[in-house]
Amino acid sequence: MSDLPALIRVFAYLSLLTVGGGMAAYPEMKTLTVDVHQWLTSPQLVHLYSVGQLAPGPNMMMIVPIGDWVGGPLGAILVLIAFFGPTAVLTFAVGRFWTKLETWPWRTSIQQGLAPVSIGLLLAGCFTLAKSAVFGLETAAIAAGVLLILLQTKINPALLVLGGAVIGVLSLE
Amino acid sequence: MSEAGTEVQFEAGAEAAAARVAIGEIFLEFLIIGAISFGGVVPYLRDRLVARRHWLSDKEFVELLSISQSLPGLNATNMAILVGQKLSGALGAVVGILGICLPGSVLMFIVGIVYRSHGDHAWATGALKGVAAAAVGLVLSTVVQLSKRSLEQRGDYLFLALTVLAVDLMHLSVLLALVGVGLLAVLWHRPIDTNMEEQP
Numbered sequence: 086m087s088d089l090p091a092l093i094r095v096f097a098y099l100s101l102l103t104v105g106g107g108m109a110a111y112p113e114m115k116t117l118t119v120d121v122h123q124w125l126t127s128p129q130l131v132h133l134y135s136v137g138q139l140a141p142g143p144n145m146m147m148i149v150p151i152g153d154w155v156g157g158p159l160g161a162i163l164v165l166i167a168f169f170g171p172t173a174v175l176t177f178a179v180g181r182f183w184t185k186l187e188t189w190p191w192r193t194s195i196q197q198g199l200a201p202v203s204i205g206l207l208l209a210g211c212f213t214l215a216k217s218a219v220f221g222l223e224t225a226a227i228a229a230g231v232l233l234i235l236l237q238t239k240i241n242p243a244l245l246v247l248g249g250a251v252i253g254v255l256s257l258e
Numbered sequence: 259m260s261e262a263g264t265e266v267q268f269e270a271g272a273e274a275a276a277a278r279v280a281i282g283e284i285f286l287e288f289l290i291i292g293a294i295s296f297g298g299v300v301p302y303l304r305d306r307l308v309a310r311r312h313w314l315s316d317k318e319f320v321e322l323l324s325i326s327q328s329l330p331g332l333n334a335t336n337m338a339i340l341v342g343q344k345l346s347g348a349l350g351a352v353v354g355i356l357g358i359c360l361p362g363s364v365l366m367f368i369v370g371i372v373y374r375s376h377g378d379h380a381w382a383t384g385a386l387k388g389v390a391a392a393a394v395g396l397v398l399s400t401v402v403q404l405s406k407r408s409l410e411q412r413g414d415y416l417f418l419a420l421t422v423l424a425v426d427l428m429h430l431s432v433l434l435a436l437v438g439v440g441l442l443a444v445l446w447h448r449p450i451d452t453n454m455e456e457q458p
Contacts, residue, residue: 150370
């Protein structure tokens with residue numbers, strides 16, 4: 086229970102890194118939750134993140150189990166508030182006047198400048214995830230297959246993640 | 259002057275919408291989206307808020323989405339805040355984000371408990387291995403699609419590569435990479451001087 090303040094600090098900080106998507110915060114999340122605080126193991130983090138992609142709603146609800154494991158249901162609630170609170174307040178505040186900034190030339194500069202950086206953060210997070218999740222031919226084939234299918238079709242991504250699970254189970258023997 | 263006129267109309271429109279849309283309806287709508295949006299929230303948001311409810315026009319939706327993508331925070335929760343705010347102010351924003359988060363967080367709470375007690379079963383290990391590999395492909399496809407849509411200059415790919423190198427090879431903190439490379443990239447895309455002179 087003494088970890089609750091650390092839990093709040095870590096997830097409030099991670100919250101501000103989620104520019105472009107939750108994956109942008111993944112490398113830092115791995116460092117802080119696995120290496121620094123040892124709240125869970127690296128494979129557990131990979132599993133939670135991946136299974137979280139199957140859940141409906143915002144795709145970072147995998148933070149809830151981390152909060153629960155560290156501090157029970159209270160920890161889960163605190164993690165949610167810490168992770169979504171700061172950006173919610175920021176978005177609320179900025180949303181009020183952002184549309185009025187339409188003629189401010191730096192608005193376009195900020196949007197154009199942040200685009201490659203936020204995509205870079207997603208890719209960096211993806212590499213961190215891949216280091217733990219892709220090993221050997223089978224996992225590489227699943228990752229490549231999902232990528233190609235998603236680029237070629239409009240299939241629901243959750244179905245493909247589910248398909249990955251089925252292949253994983255079938256290939257056990 | 260015409261700008262100001264549009265602004266007033268927009269405000270009035272927002273107030274009219276606020277009068278029509280009850281807090282309970284906003285909560286229920288985002289709760290439904292939070293419960294059914296398997297595989298990514300944005301298409302469901304557009305379908306429910308624009309096509310079914312007519313709470314937003316397509317143009318407003320795209321505008322709010324571009325704000326959501328430029329700010330820290332997930333698209334899903336930022337959109338809930340912005341749409342809730344537009345429909346009913348601060349209370350609308352609060353019930354919007356609560357509604358969209360509730361189903362997924364309860365589900366993952368249960369998944370976390372089940373995973374901790376059964377995650378090391380052979381079938382679970384196999385399934386999780388496949389799910390994790392598929393998640394890598396999913397994130398990569400997002401990277402490719404976003405790059406196609408929003409990167410226009412060769413310089414942009416340099417900033418993308420710099421960010422990846424800073425985080426994955428130099429192990430800089432994500433925050434440092436974001437601020438450092440972000441600042442460079444924003445300066446690279448700085449407004450041209452003629453625009454600056456129009457500033458008051």
